[in-house]
Amino acid sequence: MSNVFTLLLVRETRLMFRRPAELVNPLVFFSIVIALFPLAVGPESQLLQTISPGLLWVAALLAVLLSLDGLFRSDFEDGSLEQWVVSPHPLVVMVLAKVLAHWLYCGLALVMLSPLLALMLGLPTQHIPTLLLSLLLGTPVLSLLGAVGAALTVGLKRGGILLALLILPLYIPVLILGSGVIQAALQGLPTTGYLLWMASLTMLTLTLAPFAIAAGLRISVAE
Amino acid sequence: MTEAYLETVDLACERDWRLLFERLNVRVQPGDMLQVSGPNGSGKTSLLRLLSGLMHPSAGDVLIKGESIQQQRGELARNLLWLGHAAGIKGLLTAEENLSWLAALHHGASREQIWQALADVGLKGFEDVPCHTLSAGQQRRVALARLYLDAPALWILDEPFTALDKQAVTQLERHLAQHCEQGGMVIFTTHHHLQDRPATFRELDLGQTAL
Amino acid sequence: MNWTWFHKLGSPKWFYEISGRWLPWLSISAALLILVGAVMGLAFAPPDYQQGNSFRIIYIHVPAAFLAQSTYISLAIAGIVGLVWKMKIADVAVQQAAPIGAWMTVIALLTGAVWGKPTWGAWWVWDARLTAMLILLFLYFGIIALGHAITNRDSAAKACAILAIVGVVNIPIIKYSVDWWNTLHQPATFTITEKPAMPMEMWLPLLIMTIGFYCFFAAVLLMRMRIEVLRRESRTRWAQAEVARQIGRSA
Incomplete structure (x- = not known):
């Protein structure tokens, strides 16, 4: 069982690194969206600093969302998903490996890029650790919840916009908590409590979402 | 009559408000070879997907060893090799990488076994080539190489002969017949007329049973 | 415990017959309750000491908001x-209840906005309740869109059921996070339903209206489900006979 988990993780890693452009795309998207805002609202540094927690979170959320459309698509089209469903190994384990790979190569990469963009928006350096922690706890939730939507829409020809419609409302709590933590830090309020809240949200999603993803994949394959 | 390994009871399949077939009763026991034929859109692929548990019947049931497929998921999964239209081959991975992952979904296979299986389907020397550079027929062979590994007993194959050349077709026919002679079961669809038929060969024409 | 009634409920024909018997009663009580509640609320309830007559919109807003939330929960229950x-009637219920729930949410939002204008001086404020209601509307949109996008009706029902269950787990989390967000950004103002104890003449019409709305919901849901059941069972003899009977009666 754990064997299949590691093998799938290795397989996903291989696939990812044989198409390195796809690794970079969400990161470039993230940077461009962040760059749009100073251009749209003006370069006034006080304003940018105030809205930077929200901007960083919304941009990261959209970058994850865009990358999710392809999460199961190629596996669906080339018949891999059918093979997983009929195999004797639990689908949930494979789903976890798949989502972990997505988080490592999309979510974690975004987290690592975020301090740079935060500095460009004028977020004070002492709040960078809070930003990193909030994204580190929040991006797995984005990957997991997004994978539920990706699993349900994978069989549809134009799943992209529908995926956004299904998933964005579900992202609201993590968006509120994630950007709220940084705002609280900016206002000099304690953040530990909120971070613990985020951690429990992450654990809850990690426990429940894989089952919903697996069920969604079974439905899409049966279509 | 020995107990059927796989059996359908009044199976019906409906797709998008259209009834493909109903009251279908088929029995498959060890050693059997069943060819599902019929015109396009008669529900061949749907039937195979129902039998492998990928789809749920609109009415009736599929029985594995006399019990409903819902209760027998584990039993079926351990004994089923399913090859769909798309066989789960990734273009970016090499033939060996593809095959070793697909084998790992069952018992797993050593590097030597995989190389041997690839040689059996005539892909010696292509082990390390990414599959997207292979021709359609060669990609099909990579998928079919699974049948030369330590494979489960029940094979459900959707159009296995597609894109294969004459020699490969003859070889595959022989291999399927051999599997049945050794007590395995093969259920497949094809438009191709089989030359090498074991004694247990049967044909199910959905064009006649359908409405 | 005897469970046969439960499985009988899953049979489309049985459902069609029994719902046909309930439907007139539900429709009549919905009409009566809403009428009585509206007259009592609009004509007889005293004006609010702070908001004057504009508070009377709660007689629509509150029942609609209640219904919007409980419909979503019932979607998830039907989904489970x-x-x-594997009860087919439950599948039918999920897809037929979603649009009604969405309309109730729209009504709650619109009445909330109408109420907000004289109270806050703006059509829309990012109040915690209104925001949560808006998110609920988006959740409904998701379910409806998914149901329409998947052509295979069994898959569509199952997919919607899963989405509804995921959504229902999320609703309390959304609710708390939106409340928290609200306190983080602005001091709490008084909201549409939080009031010092209402006098009897005020809340009785509210209660009647709420029950009336629930009856209305049940009646509309049954009607929609009956039509869908007929559509799905169009190949069976009883459904064909029923359609012929209905056509014969209207002709």
């Missing part, structure tokens, strides 16, 4: 029933 017991 459909997934676990």
Whole structure:
């Protein structure tokens, strides 16, 4: 069982690194969206600093969302998903490996890029650790919840916009908590409590979402 | 009559408000070879997907060893090799990488076994080539190489002969017949007329049973 | 415990017959309750000491908001029933209840906005309740869109059921996070339903209206489900006979 988990993780890693452009795309998207805002609202540094927690979170959320459309698509089209469903190994384990790979190569990469963009928006350096922690706890939730939507829409020809419609409302709590933590830090309020809240949200999603993803994949394959 | 390994009871399949077939009763026991034929859109692929548990019947049931497929998921999964239209081959991975992952979904296979299986389907020397550079027929062979590994007993194959050349077709026919002679079961669809038929060969024409 | 009634409920024909018997009663009580409640609320309830007559919109807003939330929960319950017991009627219920729930949410939002204008001086404020209601509307949109996008109706029902269950787990989390967000950004103002104890003449019409709305919901849901059941069972003899009878009666 754990064997299949590691093998799938290795397989996903291989696939990812044989198409390195796809690794970079969400990161470039993230940077461009962040760059749009100073251009749209003006370069006034006080304003940018105030809205930077929200901007960083919304941009990261959209970058994850865009990358999710392809999460199961190629596996669906080339018949891999059918093979997983009929195999004797639990689908949930494979789903976890798949989502972990997505988080490592999309979510974690975004987290690592975020301090740079935060500095460009004028977020004070002492709040960078809070930003990193909030994204580190929040991006797995984005990957997991997004994978539920990706699993349900994978069989549809134009799943992209529908995926956004299904998933964005579900992202609201993590968006509120994630950007709220940084705002609280900016206002000099304690953040530990909120971070613990985020951690429990992450654990809850990690426990429940894989089952919903697996069920969604079974439905899409049966279509 | 020995107990059927796989059996359908009044199976019906409906797709998008259209009834493909109903009251279908088929029995498959060890050693059997069943060819599902019929015109396009008669529900061949749907039937195979129902039998492998990928789809749920609109009415009736599929029985594995006399019990409903819902209760027998584990039993079926351990004994089923399913090859769909798309066989789960990734273009970016090499033939060996593809095959070793697909084998790992069952018992797993050593590097030597995989190389041997690839040689059996005539892909010696292509082990390390990414599959997207292979021709359609060669990609099909990579998928079919699974049948030369330590494979489960029940094979459900959707159009296995597609894109294969004459020699490969003859070889595959022989291999399927051999599997049945050794007590395995093969259920497949094809438009191709089989030359090498074991004694247990049967044909199910959905064009006649359908409405 | 005897469970046969439960499985009988899953049979489309039985459902069609029994719902046909309930429907007139539900429709009549919905009409009566809403009428009585509206007259009592609009004509007889005293004006609010702070908001004057504009508070009377709660007689629509509150029942609609209640219904919007409980419909979503019932979607998830029907979804679980459909997934676990493979009951087809539950599948039908999920897809037929979603649009009604969405309309109730729209009504709650619109009445909230109308109420907000004289109270806050703006059509829309990012109040915690209104925001949560808006998110609920988006959740409904998701379910409806998914149901329409998947052509295979069994898959569509199952997919909607899963989405509804995921959504229902999320609703309390959304609710708390939106409340928290609200306190983080602005001091709490008084909201549409939080009031010092209402006098009897005020809340009785509210209660009647709420029950009336629930009856209305049940009646509309049954009607929609009956039509869908006929559509799905169009190949069976009883459904064909029923359609012929209905056509004969209207002709």
